[in-house]
Amino acid sequence: MLTPDHNALGLYFSIPFCRAKCTYCNFASGVYPASEHSRYVARLIHDLAAAPAWAQSMQVHLPRQVDTIYFGGGTPVLLAPELFTQIFAAIRDQFQLTPDAEITIECAPGQLPDDTLAAMVAAGVNRVSLGVQSFVDREATLSGRFHTRDIVLQDLRRLRAAGIPNLNIDLLAGLADQTLASWRESLAVLRDTGVPHASVYMLEIDEDSRLGRELIEGGIRYSAGLVPNDDTIAQMYEEAVTSLAASGLAQYEISNFAQPGMESRHNLRYWQRRPYLGLGLDASSMFYAEDKMVLRATTTDDLPEFLDPAETAHETSWLGPTQQLEEAWFLGLRRNAGVSIRALITEFGPDAVAPSIAVAHRLAADGLLSTAKNFVRLTDRGRLISNDVFAEFLGLAPAHHTAQSK
Ligand code: SF4
Structure with missing residues (x-):
């Protein structure tokens, strides 16, 4: 990765x-x-x-x-x-x-x-x-x-x-x-x-x-x-x-x-965390800021509100490095290619990544993840309960900041 x-x-x-x-x-x-x-x-x-x-x-x-x-x-x-x-x-x-x-x-x-x-x-x-x-x-x-x-x-x-x-x-x-x-x-x-x-x-x-x-x-x-x-x-x-x-x-x-x-x-x-602009009802967007913060935005799922020029609020969330690391895990694990530990360390630094590697080793011991040659992947059993596996990588950070914007 x-x-x-x-x-x-x-x-x-x-x-x-x-x-x-x-x-x-x-x-x-x-x-x-x-x-x-x-x-x-x-x-x-x-x-x-x-x-x-x-x-x-x-x-x-x-x-x-x-x-x-x-x-x-x-x-x-x-x-x-x-x-x-x-x-x-x-x-x-x-x-x-x-x-x-x-x-x-x-x-x-x-x-x-x-x-x-x-x-x-x-x-x-x-x-x-x-x-x-x-x-x-x-x-x-x-x-x-x-x-x-x-x-x-x-x-x-x-x-x-x-x-x-x-x-x-x-x-x-x-x-x-x-x-x-x-x-x-x-x-x-x-x-x-x-x-x-x-x-x-x-x-x-x-x-x-x-x-x-x-x-x-x-x-x-x-x-x-x-x-x-x-x-x-x-x-x-x-x-x-x-x-x-x-x-x-x-x-x-x-x-x-x-x-x-x-x-x-x-x-x-989406799984590689590359930027996208979503347009229309209930569409999601994701962008990077100069300071490496990530902005996620979602448009309303209400059609009359979307069509009203005075409305169309986006719900936005700013993601700092810890939340981005969480996403790198649960989005990356969706792919059979898995998550590269080396790439995570390059992007986020060894100290930031260490606690999540410990989580990965614990889940590997439970048979839900496999670790080989620097990559962590879901096992077949882990894939069947993937949402439970992903949840193990959450909660390593304070709550996301959420705001409304036009
Ligand atoms: S109702 Fe839902 S599942 Fe059926 S065609 Fe429309 S979007 Fe697709």
């Missing part, structure tokens, strides 16, 4: 519009009339133009060179083609795109019109992430998805024909009606597609999704009674790791798998 590269920026655009709300979804997304789309994009473009002055006011470095862009959501491809064209014109106006910039758009299968695809390609989009979740049609339908397996396969053919071979497929373990047999079927279809990247998530049960609330309350709506148990979901995840590796998609992060060289460069920047 090298000292984070601060000289190139990633841009993240949150597009929170969806055709319908999936039962398991806990993102800040919703179903809004198309009339809101152009107002929303106008706000994105305004914030993009205002970013340099805002960064200056916060005394943080905003690189003008951009090497990754990511449109997430929500369902970004619901935007009309001309709105994409406007956003990309604004990006090129304000920033300098590197020639090999990775530009990703998330896409819901079956919801990509031809003219939107053409606009994306013309704008330079070179990577698409498809939110498939399951190749078993009944599971997709029970989750509120509109696609079938055939529709996904057709979209893959269209994207490749349009010159976008850099494709990701998301799968979700823990859907209603999912069994080990049906999960294996989804994995087999994914492998057969030959996509160079896959993401595998486990169902998150929390108050933020309809299905999560129903499970917490012990109800049966949204087919909650058909959700597999925790042990089965963990087994699904473990089988995915093995099965994808056997087909050339090696795990490089807890939820991510890729052919060599096809890792998501945008997502890597």
Whole structure:
């Protein structure tokens, strides 16, 4: 792990519009009339133009060179083609795109019109992430998805024909009606597609999704009674790791798998602590200041507030060296490459790093981490309870300073 590269920026655009709300979804997304789309994009473009002055006011470095862009959501491809064209014109106006910039758009299968695809390609989009979740049609339908397996396969053919071979497929373990047999079927279809990247998530049960609330309350709506148990979901995840590796998609992060060289460069920047500017609802940003403090900022998750020119507060946190060290551990450990002790010592100094190395050795003795040749990594067991492992590296510092700013 090298000292984070601060000289190139990633841009993240949150597009929170969806055709319908999936039962398991806990993102800040919703179903809004198309009339809101152009107002929303106008706000994105305004914030993009205002970013340099805002960064200056916060005394943080905003690189003008951009090497990754990511449109997430929500369902970004619901935007009309001309709105994409406007956003990309604004990006090129304000920033300098590197020639090999990775530009990703998330896409819901079956919801990509031809003219939107053409606009994306013309704008330079070179990577698409498809939110498939399951190749078993009944599971997709029970989750509120509109696609079938055939529709996904057709979209893959269209994207490749349009010159976008850099494709990701998301799968979700823990859907209603999912069994080990049906999960294996989804994995087999994914492998057969030959996509160079896959993401595998486990169902998150929390108050933020309809299905999560129903499970917490012990109800049966949204087919909650058909959700597999925790042990089965963990087994699904473990089988995915093995099965994808056997087909050339090696795990490089807890939820991510890729052919060599096809890792998501945008997502890597989060775990490598490289700077990014997030625009739109509930979007996060991260910048470095001259004094090596780190600024983290998040926009509101309330759409009317975001669209109101008089509002749009950011919640900001300043991270000093100790909090940055904590992040270096729990973000770095997400990657299979692990955390380099030598790089930590170079960045933070031996005295600052020593207590966390002691934590790492204790967790290694418990079988949750491995230590070899200067690198610390999660073991397979540690990966299954990674949040508990990461929590061991927190609390080494006073509370973060939090403030509101415009
Ligand atoms: S899972 Fe994706 S497509 Fe479904 S509601 Fe959430 S953001 Fe929209």
